[in-house]
């Protein structure tokens with residue numbers, strides 16, 4: 216292949232050790248000392264000192280890029296990496312455990328979920344420290360402990376006794392051969408972990424989650440012919456992928472693992488990343504097993520990146536489905552890119568979960584929800600995806616049946632999507648950026664407010680994933696609701712800033728202007744929608760959540776991530 220730029224050339228030097236490595240005074244969770252041993256702390260401190268400047272450089276690049284987008288520039292494929300896109304190369308062969316990934320279950324890392332997911336019959340389980348976990352210190356420590364015991368094969372859980380005194384159910388793991396293959400998703404590059412201080416500064420949350428898991432489990436996994444396997448979230452560029460590769464190569468070296476033993480799957484869930492999929496695969500080519508369509512964060516990222524482009528405002532989130540052309544293009548380009556390079560093209564998550572109840576209405580609602588999941592999985596397998604995600608064990612048979620019927624082979628790398636290849640980069644870009652047509656209804660507006668408030672309250676109370684009106688809501692889905700509210704409310708400001716002197720507010724489909732009066736009305740109507748607060752997850756934190764959402768909506772600038780200000784209120 217002809218000359219390729221060196222992605223490392225801009226990365227700053229590691230920091231010298233300057234201070235102590237210690238737990239914050241607020242860090243108090245059962246079992247933390249068995250996890251954060253002196254050796255584990257030293258290992259994490261070295262990671263932080265070695266890679267923190269590079270992480271900060273990546274984050275600074277995100278800010279600079281956003282300033283460009285706000286000034287009117289639109290995303291495009293990179294000129295400086297054309298040689299990578301046009302080159303003829305493949306990723307390293309996939310390990311046997313990651314060849315057939317047709318059904319992957321995902322979920323938070325509490326012990327019961329971990330056991331249920333590993334026993335669920337899915338091919339893989341993504342244990343999630345990210346979108347579906349509220350990163351309280353208790354949750355993080357309990358999650359790392361649960362995963363360590365799961366890898367050791369000793370994890371057990373007993374549910375608390377019922378109110379009538381009946382003993383709680385006991386959960387144990389199936390034999391290893393029947394378990395789902397474990398993948399772990401650390402938090403993204405933008406987050407800090409405030410409970411472990413290195414040189415008096417919080418450690419990167421990504422390095423904490425991934426490093427601690429690798430430190431404790433890499434050898435036990437290697438002994439079972441598994442590497443530590445990870446899902447990497449919210450990357451925005453090949454430089455961020457390169458940073459991960461450097462971190463992982465370093466971990467392999469320090470822990471004495473074979474080079475390339477650690478495997479990763481990267482979520483393509485930001486708009487910038489979709490323009491650098493070849494580059495991301497290339498940066499991680501020694502260890503990447505696939506890319507995944509993280510549709511919810513992708514929609515959120517689309518909103519964020521084009522926030523200042525009034526012609527690209529998305530309709531309410533219920534109308535932004537994967538059959539919309541701009542999202543179909545994203546999934547098909549991902550399939551084409553992965554298969555050309557010998558990597559898996561994983562599908563994503565349908566938000567519907569089973570609806571319980573035996574009334575006619577709930578049975579019908581459940582039937583409709585399951586039909587939507589089935590249709591989503593069918594779209595994915597027909598498009599060429601090699602596997603998919605489910606949020607709940609009851610969805611595994613639906614996804615499996617669809618994939619078994621349409622994908623007789625362990626994967627379908629042979630589906631090359633020549634139709635996608637036929638597009639020029641200009642055509643691809645236009646299709647990826649074209650927003651769908653649609654509307655904003657009063658119901659859609661009010662639903663966004665309710666979901667944000669309920670999710671935020673639950674998150675502040677330690678639950679990172681909750682069912683709301685029959686849908687799974689996690690950090691990514693709630694972020695869409697939050698960012699949409701802000702964008703709709705500030706759309707006129709952006710048009711005015713661009714010189715449209717007679718710009719009007721965006722309007723609901725019935726003509727009502729979307730303004731702060733409408734937001735206030737939604738807040739006033741909220742108590743009636745919420746019903747008995749004591750029955751809701753995080754019920755005692757609803758007022759705090761309302762205050763936060765109000766502030767986030769009123770602010771002149773869109774907060775990058777809801778979880779960043781919310782984290783200041785956690786623990």
Ligand SMILES: CC(=O)SCCNC(=O)CCNC(=O)[C@H](O)C(C)(C)COP(=O)(O)OP(=O)(O)OC[C@H]1O[C@@H](n2cnc3c(N)ncnc32)[C@H](O)[C@@H]1OP(=O)(O)O
Nearest residue numbers: 321322328331332346347511564606607680681682687691
């Ligand atoms: C955008 C993205 O990032 S998607 C990825 C992140 N999101 C996720 O991973 C979603 C994970 N799913 C969940 O957390 C849950 O399914 C929820 C919160 C949506 C619903 O959970 P619940 O209200 O407990 O569902 P429900 O009561 O129907 O659960 C029935 C059983 O299935 C188990 N279960 C539900 N979801 C899962 C899961 N994802 N993994 C393992 N077990 C699960 C429950 O623990 C419960 O077990 P039990 O019978 O032994 O008590």
Ligand SMILES: O=CC(=O)O
Nearest residue numbers: 509510511512691
């Ligand atoms: O992480 C997955 C997503 O859809 O976001």
Ligand SMILES: [Mg+2]
Nearest residue numbers: 346509512691
């Ligand atoms: Mg996500």
